[in-house]
Amino acid sequence: MHRQPVLEFWYEFASTYSYLTAMRIEAAAEAAGVELVWRPFLLGPIFKAQGWETTPFSLYPAKGRYMWRDMEREAARLGLPFYRPEAFPQNGLIAARVALLGSDRGWTPAFTRAVYTAQFAQGRDIASPQTVTDILTALGLDAESVLTEAGAETNKMRLRRMNEEVQSRGLFGAPTFFAEDGEMFWGNDRLEQALDWAVAQARRGQAPA
Amino acid sequence: MHRQPVLEFWYEFASTYSYLTAMRIEAAAEAAGVELVWRPFLLGPIFKAQGWETTPFSLYPAKGRYMWRDMEREAARLGLPFYRPEAFPQNGLIAARVALLGSDRGWTPAFTRAVYTAQFAQGRDIASPQTVTDILTALGLDAESVLTEAGAETNKMRLRRMNEEVQSRGLFGAPTFFAEDGEMFWGNDRLEQALDWAVAQARRGQAPA
Numbered sequence: 001m002h003r004q005p006v007l008e009f010w011y012e013f014a015s016t017y018s019y020l021t022a023m024r025i026e027a028a029a030e031a032a033g034v035e036l037v038w039r040p041f042l043l044g045p046i047f048k049a050q051g052w053e054t055t056p057f058s059l060y061p062a063k064g065r066y067m068w069r070d071m072e073r074e075a076a077r078l079g080l081p082f083y084r085p086e087a088f089p090q091n092g093l094i095a096a097r098v099a100l101l102g103s104d105r106g107w108t109p110a111f112t113r114a115v116y117t118a119q120f121a122q123g124r125d126i127a128s129p130q131t132v133t134d135i136l137t138a139l140g141l142d143a144e145s146v147l148t149e150a151g152a153e154t155n156k157m158r159l160r161r162m163n164e165e166v167q168s169r170g171l172f173g174a175p176t177f178f179a180e181d182g183e184m185f186w187g188n189d190r191l192e193q194a195l196d197w198a199v200a201q202a203r204r205g206q207a208p209a
Numbered sequence: 210m211h212r213q214p215v216l217e218f219w220y221e222f223a224s225t226y227s228y229l230t231a232m233r234i235e236a237a238a239e240a241a242g243v244e245l246v247w248r249p250f251l252l253g254p255i256f257k258a259q260g261w262e263t264t265p266f267s268l269y270p271a272k273g274r275y276m277w278r279d280m281e282r283e284a285a286r287l288g289l290p291f292y293r294p295e296a297f298p299q300n301g302l303i304a305a306r307v308a309l310l311g312s313d314r315g316w317t318p319a320f321t322r323a324v325y326t327a328q329f330a331q332g333r334d335i336a337s338p339q340t341v342t343d344i345l346t347a348l349g350l351d352a353e354s355v356l357t358e359a360g361a362e363t364n365k366m367r368l369r370r371m372n373e374e375v376q377s378r379g380l381f382g383a384p385t386f387f388a389e390d391g392e393m394f395w396g397n398d399r400l401e402q403a404l405d406w407a408v409a410q411a412r413r414g415q416a417p418a
Contacts, residue, residue, distance in 0.1 A: 050269050050271070050272075060259050060381065062259070062379055062380075062381040063259075063381050063382075065379065066379065066381065066393065066395060069393075070394075070395070070399075073402065077402070170271055170274065170275065171271075172269065172271035172272050172275065173272075184275065184278075185279075186275055186279070187398075189396075189398040190279075193282065193286070
């Protein structure tokens with residue numbers, strides 16, 4: 001029997017293309033027989049290291065205009081609702097801290113999809129603690145205690161360390177995928193190639209145990 | 210009978226992802242029943258307008274390192290040879306002027322593929338008049354007279370005007386595709402969507418005559 005392939009999925013909550021991936025990756029990974037590791041992170045510090053104070057979609061208007069149009073088309077092609085939020089990029093810090101906390105508890109995928117849906121299908125403000133509270137409550141969780149724990153120093157530091165660590169592995173945008181051998185794929189357009197790579201790598205048995 | 214759909218294909222000779230498209234677009238367009246318009250242009254002035262003195266792959270090293278790896282993988286996936294040129298980006302000015310001249314004479318697709326092959330499969334310097342001369346000669350053309358005509362004021366100005374015109378239509382990178390209704394698609398990853406759009410648009414008969 002083969003070992004099950006594993007793929008890391010790194011996403012930023014404000015990232016439009018990460019939304020497309022988050023909504024379809026679970027079905028795609030299941031079909032490919034790949035186990036997913038969901039990894040929320042923050043693009044802000046990554047962009048700052050490249051000299052950008054905000055997203056390139058704001059810094060370069062022609063690229064930004066195209067992105068919104070491309071998102072409309074790609075969301076339609078993938079059968080996903082898409083609403084352009086009034087504010088962009090939104091601050092995904094609280095959501096990222098909560099998603100990280102949930103990663104040891106099994107509810108991160110559902111929480112992540114709910115946050116993206118609130119932002120890009122319902123036009124809600126994900127920086128607002130109320131939005132996050134509503135989502136946690138709908139998932140049957142104790143929102144107040146989760147938010148307190150997510151905002152505690154341990155969890156905040158863990159998110160920061162993971163951000164620094166993944167930056168040192170070459171990540172520069174979102175979504176980004178890593179196979180177990182460190183092979184990196186960037187963008188919703190590379191999800192299929194990333195899954196294929198993870199499967200082929202596990203078959204070769206070259207991954208560290 | 211339906212009118213045949215038309216798609217404009219805008220490419221820069223130094224662009225790695227334009228190479229992937231140039232080598233596969235003719236077969237893809239034929240399969241889709243789409244007529245192609247080949248449009249060489251220069252990314253330099255487009256990048257300068259965004260405040261970049263060179264390609265973002267040089268300005269942002271993490272993005273550049275990823276691009277070379279992604280090119281290796283994507284070229285392999287598409288069955289294309291790929292050689293990373295010693296110098297990047299190369300100056301595609303002469304090649305672009307020649308390709309524009311050929312666009313009324315029917316040899317631009319063959320010339321374009323030969324220039325990309327010289328650069329990305331054979332590691333040759335496409336800025337060199339000798340490389341362009343060799344390619345034109347192999348195509349059975351009078352290289353000296355083509356190069357003279359390509360470098361004449363009329364052709365130089367035509368390239369400059371077309372560059373300004375396409376920039377005003379929203380183009381910000383390469384490769385870029387335009388359907389007849391002005392719908393724009395960016396990147397080798399969007400070739401299939403661009404062809405689909407052109408076909409659907411022609412079926413609706415909404416294109417200007």
